[in-house]
Amino acid sequence: MSFSPSIVNLVNSLRVLPGVGQKSAQRxxxxxxxxxxxxxxxxxxxxxxxxxxxxxxxxxRTFSDTDICPxxxxxxxxxxxxxxxxTPSDLFAVESVGQYDGKFFVLxxxxxxxxxxxxxxxxxxxxxxxxxEGEVEEVILATNPTVEGEATAHFIADLLGSSSILVTRLxxxxxxxxxxxxxxxxxLAHAFQGRKPL
Amino acid sequence: MSRVVADEPGYVLHSxxxxxxxxxxxxxxxNHGVVQLIAKGARRPKSPLKSxxxxxxxxxxxxxxxxxxxxxxxxxxxxxxxxxxxxxxxxAYCSGLYINELLTRLLPRGGPSEEIFSAYVTAISELFSxxxxxxxxxxxxxxxxxxxxxxxxxxxxxxxxxxxxPSRFYRMHHHAGFVRADEQSRGALxxxxxxxxxxxxxxxxxxxxxxxxxxxxxxxxxxxGRALNSREMIRKLMEYKHG
Numbered sequence: 001m002s003f004s005p006s007i008v009n010l011v012n013s014l015r016v017l018p019g020v021g022q023k024s025a026q027r028x029x030x031x032x033x034x035x036x037x038x039x040x041x042x043x044x045x046x047x048x049x050x051x052x053x054x055x056x057x058x059x060x061r062t063f064s065d066t067d068i069c070p071x072x073x074x075x076x077x078x079x080x081x082x083x084x085x086x087t088p089s090d091l092f093a094v095e096s097v098g099q100y101d102g103k104f105f106v107l108x109x110x111x112x113x114x115x116x117x118x119x120x121x122x123x124x125x126x127x128x129x130x131x132x133e134g135e136v137e138e139v140i141l142a143t144n145p146t147v148e149g150e151a152t153a154h155f156i157a158d159l160l161g162s163s164s165i166l167v168t169r170l171x172x173x174x175x176x177x178x179x180x181x182x183x184x185x186x187x188l189a190h191a192f193q194g195r196k197p198l
Numbered sequence: 199m200s201r202v203v204a205d206e207p208g209y210v211l212h213s214x215x216x217x218x219x220x221x222x223x224x225x226x227x228x229n230h231g232v233v234q235l236i237a238k239g240a241r242r243p244k245s246p247l248k249s250x251x252x253x254x255x256x257x258x259x260x261x262x263x264x265x266x267x268x269x270x271x272x273x274x275x276x277x278x279x280x281x282x283x284x285x286x287x288x289x290a291y292c293s294g295l296y297i298n299e300l301l302t303r304l305l306p307r308g309g310p311s312e313e314i315f316s317a318y319v320t321a322i323s324e325l326f327s328x329x330x331x332x333x334x335x336x337x338x339x340x341x342x343x344x345x346x347x348x349x350x351x352x353x354x355x356x357x358x359x360x361x362x363x364p365s366r367f368y369r370m371h372h373h374a375g376f377v378r379a380d381e382q383s384r385g386a387l388x389x390x391x392x393x394x395x396x397x398x399x400x401x402x403x404x405x406x407x408x409x410x411x412x413x414x415x416x417x418x419x420x421x422x423g424r425a426l427n428s429r430e431m432i433r434k435l436m437e438y439k440h441g
Binding site: 018019111112113114115116117118119124128146147148150151154155156157158159161162184185186187 | 211212214217218224246249250252253254255275284285286287288289290291292294295296298299302426427428430431434435438439
């Protein structure tokens, strides 16, 4: 049985979503048509609105409706601290903990020369500019604990090396509820290097 | 027939996300050269492969498959890894990424590569343990070019067949060797530097500079116009560091 062109079109469009293949896309399309037309219209509207209005914050590069995002505009946040993360979802993760009251800079990736992602692609010039002109006293490098994330952190640390700014890196450690015997050797080695007096 | 390969020493050169939870790896191995592998489920939250399949980490890898894309069955860290910590300078990381990019761009797929593999192991451990990255990089480049059959004749003048003399000046000729040149002429290199390059002696700053020029010329010739992104990255790092 073949569907009508509009349905085929909808199924194909839904496949742009991550993790959605032919089968799930078909299920989603039929569900929306059968049971939730108003929800689907709302989704369509939000998609159009978001795609047309969301841009990059000029100050921290995260996604934002406005030229400067609410986080960067918020005067109650401590602009002496700048936390550098790889993606907007990392920013959300740090925010959801609720402990950090400084500002952010989102690289939108990490250095990966084989994929053609270099300093320009992750906004290094913009970051250096921001650090130079602002009141930043501490740069917290919160890139992922992968070798590429580590390389990106050290790259930025090297660039800031000559300035008087304090450069810190998130600690690596054993997860809460974890067991030493099942912890990866690399994590354990890091945890040992970063041990603290009690 | 699918072939199973077990406990093959290798290093991840690059990994790219594939679908929701998998990665496609470009793996540099001792006996099979560069192979492409799919690691299914390697990005699941609890996957132990996540920490294992990192670049610069010596691995023992098992895979199966006969086509171009093999399937990873398992991988573990070779025990020697925890003896050397990861580097603590941006330059050392960038240099390592440069070596990975060289291998990705220039090493022919599939063929055995024991000499290059051993040069790689040495280069990575040197890069991560010394502050001086240049000699390690030059030694790797020379070993790599030799295996690609792209190393010029460092010992004899191409024109006359006479031995290269330390006190005279030469220039590279068609990437095959050196011919006598006027000291003032463009691209003229002291014979001593060429001899140092042949014997991999990079103690002298001048020799290091010349070796860099020689390696770059030969690698550019191999790349046939393609750019190396990591080189650009190192240039940028240096530019910022030195104003």
